[in-house]
Amino acid sequence: MSIFRVDMSQKTVMSEAEPKGKILGGRALVDYLLIEYGTPTVHPLSQESLFIVAPGLLAGTGAPQSGRLSIGGKSPLTGGIREANVGGAAAHKLSRLGITGIMVEGRCKDWQILKIEAQGAILESAGDIVGLTNYPACDKLRERYGDKVDIILTGPAGEMRLANSTVAVTDPDGRPCRHAARGGLGAVMAAKGLKAIVIDDTGGKVRKPIEGEAFKVAAKAATDAIKSGPATNALHTLGTAMWVDSDNGRGSLPTNNHHLGSFEKHENINATKFTELVKARGGSFGHGCLPGCIVQCSTVFNDQSGKFLTAALEYETIGMLGSNLGIDDLDAIARMDRKCDELGIDTIELGNTIGILNDAGLFEFGDVKKAESYLEEIEQGTAMGRILGSGVAVTAKAFGIDRVPAVKGLGIPAHAARSSKGWAVTYATSPQGADHTAGGVAVEHLSAEGQGDRSRISQIRMAAFDATGLCLFTFLSAASNLIVPMINALHGMKWSEEDYLEFGKDILRQERDFNLKAGIGPGADRLPDWVMREPLPPTNAVFDVPQEDVDSIFNF
């Protein structure tokens, strides 16, 4: 296994042996490369900044749900370290080609494609791919490189170097609907002059675990656990839209720019309605975003004429572009989701961004036309579009808005901070910014007690987990006692669960240290002031976890 170092300034690709004695993959590999080769103080879009692609440490194997791909760099939104992971088949394929990770350095002015195949990797001119939105760009790339390739690409928002831009990855059907969405890594990729990475794994091989039999046993145990997991069937049949009703019920569904925690029209955007529309229009449930997925929570959403509109209309998108904007029209939400996928824009950040325009008198809740017109502005690169495409914190600054739903520059996701208090501790303290996947805490959501401990444990587990390349929905079913045996058998190691958690702690420590060196001190581990002050109906919760509990997160 080796690491590809791509120097965009020299237009060279070098293969290096992966570092010895380290178990690196996914988030851990992102961190390792950024710390070993990067400089925390450089501008995220500087020539000295790094762009990282890192399959998880179980990628390329038969481990269930193991194909998440980590994308990493210094975030243009937070100014800190950033890892965002995504489904698709790219991680498996890279791993099967013997690639542990890709580190992209330098920059060039003429857009390039990195073509990776069994024979090696080369940079080629991107040519007429540039300027296309993501779906047509992928079509054209397949015309050029063949139908079977998988594609990692930055979209028009990234090309514009907008801070809220994603890295898209094609799903098993070739659609660029899976996104390493949060933190603006699309702009980091684009700042290198790298438009896309195209992977053809012809001749690639499934990775052979060092202890083959033990691996099979461990993978089967994990598979069985996932199959019978508490959320698996619901996710398979409803998709993540299933959380609309539950978050709404507990007062955690962001509504009208985080002014409410439940949406009176939630029945127009919940899983029941979603299912009805999907079925009526010939869409479908039960897709896998990863090859070999068991949960298969992905969905295909067609428009009123039965034509494909978007894949995987996720809970976070429904919450942030739906209820948070007072919009109860799933078609409109799906259109915006598709547009975001085309441009390479994170829907969570965008929902926060359009939401606060209400404070500036520039958006009325429920105004679908206006919301869609703002996406048009981003596409056209108008001054307004550039503001909005730069994320919620910049938009707030430009319009002098002080009620900013963000931590460290990253917009708050669709589990309301005030009524999901454990989760909110994670938003406040994660080195990644306000990230709903950095350490979810669903229990005792209205209680202020014990949330520091819960968030700490969850963040440590998620840090380790994000290195594995396993899907988050594995985590709901398969605890570390099922994960560690797979790692051990693959790599021929003898990690205890304790070792695995220590690995997670190291990840968090490194990330915090990177942020510190980048100028982000512990004082930035705070939710915005208004969540402490403003009760959130209907629970009327405020964020009241004791400050010492929030500050205790890194006591490990």
Next chain:
Amino acid sequence: MSIFRVDMSQKTVMSEAEPKGKILGGRALVDYLLIEYGTPTVHPLSQESLFIVAPGLLAGTGAPQSGRLSIGGKSPLTGGIREANVGGAAAHKLSRLGITGIMVEGRCKDWQILKIEAQGAILESAGDIVGLTNYPACDKLRERYGDKVDIILTGPAGEMRLANSTVAVTDPDGRPCRHAARGGLGAVMAAKGLKAIVIDDTGGKVRKPIEGEAFKVAAKAATDAIKSGPATNALHTLGTAMWVDSDNGRGSLPTNNHHLGSFEKHENINATKFTELVKARGGSFGHGCLPGCIVQCSTVFNDQSGKFLTAALEYETIGMLGSNLGIDDLDAIARMDRKCDELGIDTIELGNTIGILNDAGLFEFGDVKKAESYLEEIEQGTAMGRILGSGVAVTAKAFGIDRVPAVKGLGIPAHAARSSKGWAVTYATSPQGADHTAGGVAVEHLSAEGQGDRSRISQIRMAAFDATGLCLFTFLSAASNLIVPMINALHGMKWSEEDYLEFGKDILRQERDFNLKAGIGPGADRLPDWVMREPLPPTNAVFDVPQEDVDSIFNF
């Protein structure tokens, strides 16, 4: 002496005794109030944020050059603590009314005027002052409150809550041409709902030093030193424009978006040309911005028809709106200066902001019309204007520009970092951001050696000095051995020079601690990466002061 606490939410003004046992004024008082009563983590425009007005600790006396007024708050540009000081007569008048400082809390939605007179202070509706630019606003306020009042006000940029907005103070001629310009404090004032502070000092009294005779002696010694000071005559006869030639000569005059350190057309914007135009048009030199000023470096610049255009066209403005934009037309620079004074916009930040638009293909160096059109956009509050009015860091983000001339979000002033290396250490490390008054270092400007020590000493001295209310140009002539006796005689103390420097160190420590609590860690004490990499013609200097020297600044 007392502190006025203005609660904008309740529309009340309370007078409190100043804290016992503390020598507070200017920057020291700003810091004290922000730390004692403020919360470092709140949004700068939040209702919980504070806005501070603080005369220096020698204000209201006969000490020469002692009328600088400190304005303070949490900066919308840096997110850290901010003190910006300004001339005018307001500081003296407040002090003569027995007011040590003003702390504004809370906020109201209907704009208010704080009227201060000997009888006390009240809040009144701002009425039709709102929306006016600064000169007409001051005319109207004098119609309402009488010709003799001094005015502290936020302009249209502040009303728009733009991060690059100033607090204007009227000069002895009643013109709002003196600005506490840097850091965006105009928006902080505006966020309180406070449009202006109007001061009528009828019945006010010159402060009586505790040791009257000693004070007279000390003040005379300082006065004599200033009169015979090395720069006094030059500043009196040429204004600060005198630095155009000297900075140009040493390769430190920012030119064409910091791409050059000297400007081939510098003779069109230097003191010689400036003097020629001032004289030909009936303008004048030798104005004082403070009552009783000895240096009198301020100038009146008339337009081609001989009509008043602007007062005090300063070096920093000429550098940042002139050479840094490739503009060699003093009339154009003066028009932009006037427009900035009208709107309440910092010229240093704006010059950086328009300069980087060249990287986005939106500005050609020397294009006066375009530069002026951008000021129009700010005035009109267009989306483009809101980007530009938010300062250079936000503008860079919106346009994806990674070559950002800023530290901690504050634009780099007109002594180029690469060829004024000691000064650059101050830009990097000052808790105030890239501030040319936070600790200038002019000597050995191209040497990388000893600059950490020089910057440290200069920053400590300037921190103490910014508490005194003395003008910076006193500092050039009167060292602490002349300042300390005035403080001692006024307050009846026995400070040694050592004590005075310790006072300066405390100020820096407090500010750094505030920033740390606000989330800004020591890793933010860095110049942007490109100044380490990109040689600056004609000296071809890069910033190469050893990192350990930069990091040693707070070792005291």
